[in-house]
Amino acid sequence: MxxxxxxxxxxxxxxxxxxxxxxxxxDFPHILGQEIVYLLASKGRADLQGNEWEQIFxxxxxxxxxxxxxxxxxxxxxxxxxGAKTVKxxxxxxxxxxxxxxxxxxxxxxxxxxxxxDTTANPNVIGEQVLEIWNERVSAIRExxxxxxxxxx
Numbered sequence: 001m002x003x004x005x006x007x008x009x010x011x012x013x014x015x016x017x018x019x020x021x022x023x024x025x026x027d028f029p030h031i032l033g034q035e036i037v038y039l040l041a042s043k044g045r046a047d048l049q050g051n052e053w054e055q056i057f058x059x060x061x062x063x064x065x066x067x068x069x070x071x072x073x074x075x076x077x078x079x080x081x082x083g084a085k086t087v088k089x090x091x092x093x094x095x096x097x098x099x100x101x102x103x104x105x106x107x108x109x110x111x112x113x114x115x116x117x118d119t120t121a122n123p124n125v126i127g128e129q130v131l132e133i134w135n136e137r138v139s140a141i142r143e144x145x146x147x148x149x150x151x152x153x
């Protein structure tokens with residue numbers, strides 16, 4: 001299948017993201033490597049988490065780091081925002097890694113819908129509520145930024 005065409009629109013300015021999806025500037029891997037070497041040398045252990053990854057990612061793409069409570073717009077450049085996430089896995093050999101668990105906090109049905117924790121509640125209903133909360137958060141951020149992407153480490 002060939003390259004997907006974008007629709008031609010009348011009297012509307014198209015919004016272009018800072019970078020095509022997963023295609024960053026040529027300096028990205030060099031800056032990332034530099035920052036990881038610095039981190040290993042200064043910390044003495046290979047443990048990259050939260051704010052550190054957000055700051056490194058922002059530096060790599062030439063964007064601003066703006067820590068966010070929502071976690072979807074931690075790194076900002078023009079009309080593009082990235083949520084920078086770290087993930088953990090028990091697997092030491094990342095080449096064979098098939099699955100990771102990404103935890104998205106602040107999606108509490110108890111807070112958003114009221115009520116109390118009910119361990120007998122239908123997990124599908126709770127799952128739908130969590131997704132609804134997540135989708136509302138994404139919609140709110142998309143009002144500010146046309147392009148919203150996730151960066152995981």
